[in-house]
Amino acid sequence: MMEPLEVEDIESTGTEKVSKLSSGSWLTAAFVLANFAIGAGILNYPAAYDRSGGLLIGSLLQVGVTFVLGTTALALACCSEAHSDRTYHDVLESCIGRKARDACACSVALTCFGICIALLIFTGDLLDRVLASIYGDQFCHTWFLSRQFTISVAAIALILPLCLIEKMTLLQRASAVGVIAMLYPALLTVYSFYKVPRPESLELKTEPNSWLDFVVTTPVFCFAYQMHEVVVPVYANMKNRRLPEFAKAVTSALILLFLVYVTIGCFGYATYGHAVKPDIMEMFNGSDPVVLVGITALILKTVVTYPLMTFCGRESAQSIYVRLFKISPECAGSDRRKRIVTAIWFAISMVLSILPIDIGIIIKTLGCLSMLNIFVLPGMCLVGLVWKKPGFFPRDRIVSAMGYVFIIIGAVLFLFILVDIFVLNIAKEQTRHLCA
Numbered sequence: 001m002m003e004p005l006e007v008e009d010i011e012s013t014g015t016e017k018v019s020k021l022s023s024g025s026w027l028t029a030a031f032v033l034a035n036f037a038i039g040a041g042i043l044n045y046p047a048a049y050d051r052s053g054g055l056l057i058g059s060l061l062q063v064g065v066t067f068v069l070g071t072t073a074l075a076l077a078c079c080s081e082a083h084s085d086r087t088y089h090d091v092l093e094s095c096i097g098r099k100a101r102d103a104c105a106c107s108v109a110l111t112c113f114g115i116c117i118a119l120l121i122f123t124g125d126l127l128d129r130v131l132a133s134i135y136g137d138q139f140c141h142t143w144f145l146s147r148q149f150t151i152s153v154a155a156i157a158l159i160l161p162l163c164l165i166e167k168m169t170l171l172q173r174a175s176a177v178g179v180i181a182m183l184y185p186a187l188l189t190v191y192s193f194y195k196v197p198r199p200e201s202l203e204l205k206t207e208p209n210s211w212l213d214f215v216v217t218t219p220v221f222c223f224a225y226q227m228h229e230v231v232v233p234v235y236a237n238m239k240n241r242r243l244p245e246f247a248k249a250v251t252s253a254l255i256l257l258f259l260v261y262v263t264i265g266c267f268g269y270a271t272y273g274h275a276v277k278p279d280i281m282e283m284f285n286g287s288d289p290v291v292l293v294g295i296t297a298l299i300l301k302t303v304v305t306y307p308l309m310t311f312c313g314r315e316s317a318q319s320i321y322v323r324l325f326k327i328s329p330e331c332a333g334s335d336r337r338k339r340i341v342t343a344i345w346f347a348i349s350m351v352l353s354i355l356p357i358d359i360g361i362i363i364k365t366l367g368c369l370s371m372l373n374i375f376v377l378p379g380m381c382l383v384g385l386v387w388k389k390p391g392f393f394p395r396d397r398i399v400s401a402m403g404y405v406f407i408i409i410g411a412v413l414f415l416f417i418l419v420d421i422f423v424l425n426i427a428k429e430q431t432r433h434l435c436a
Helices: 007-022 026-037 040-052 055-083 088-095 098-135 147-165 168-195 211-224 228-236 243-275 289-325 335-353 359-388 396-428
Strands: none
Touching: 026 228, 026 243, 040 055, 040 168, 040 211, 040 243, 040 359, 055 088, 055 211, 055 228, 055 243, 055 359, 055 396, 088 098, 088 228, 088 359, 098 147, 098 289, 098 335, 098 359, 147 289, 147 335, 168 243, 168 289, 211 243, 211 359, 211 396, 228 243, 228 359, 289 335, 359 396
16 A cells, blocks of 8 residues: 655645745845745735824834744744754644644645635736726726626636646746835835825824724734745755844845835825725726836736745645545645646635625735734744753743743734624625725
């Protein structure tokens, strides 16, 4: 009888791909970390500023988020030193156990699936912006201009072929260009700030409406900085593998992300105020050539990012069901099985993306999941390592206490954002698209 495919065999592919990108100096590592983190979450920042309480509070909240996330990222790197682990999954298994590894795989699969849905919704928002500028606010009443049709055609024609052929080398090179594409909205917000006339009724908050608004905005900010899945492999493949060197990489990546996010958050919110939409791109004039260039670049980013997320999510899901059903390596790794899983993944995500779901709700859901990878699991690693290897840290009690604090913070934020999504957003709010 053939031996079942081990999780390590599946996950090693992703690690090798990160290794090829991250081998080098701390500056190279910083770019890889920033490349992984930056994404569609950037477009929700002006709306997040509005809900968190305005320019000052939103910026201060980001400062706190970057500090805490940098701490948990370094904690993971430190935990990887105990057993010379090279992946996030390995650290979890060494410090906590096999079940934690499976939980991480589930979290990664769900996160990747959510990002795929968000990318398709995001593509629909971009196309809506162009069509609304050309045909007016009632464009969607023409069947071939509706977002159900435009999202489906764009996804099937541009994204599905790349998902099926899996030209990973091409996609990885294109994803570097995609980082530049994601910087374009930040430049557009500055451009709009000086070009768009602001009405006298422009409303800018100086404090949140309630403490709950402040709390539930935190995961949205955290999601945009999430890089923890690649922290360990990037650290493992640095030429000079030392924590001080890696600390420079993490700090540089977070500073770069902070500057980009503060720019789009402050200028976007200062331009549109309380009227800002969950997707800042919907606020721009789609007939403006400067905006059209940005929309084209962002659609390119979506096209190259979706297949990468599909690949990562599929591999994480496969690592679970391969062990559960004891599937042979040949069967699990067959091209036919991969294409079937990819087609199912694509079809479900496309159907969900054409439903009347606000991208803000999707990003909040992803922020909710990110609480596990950013706070809960790193905290459990610290606590587990203290129990398994007493004396590894100079001050075990302080490290253990810090781990428990991370776990509590992550669990509390996870619960609060769930309540906000299912009780306040889905039950009471209506989806706001340019045409309905």
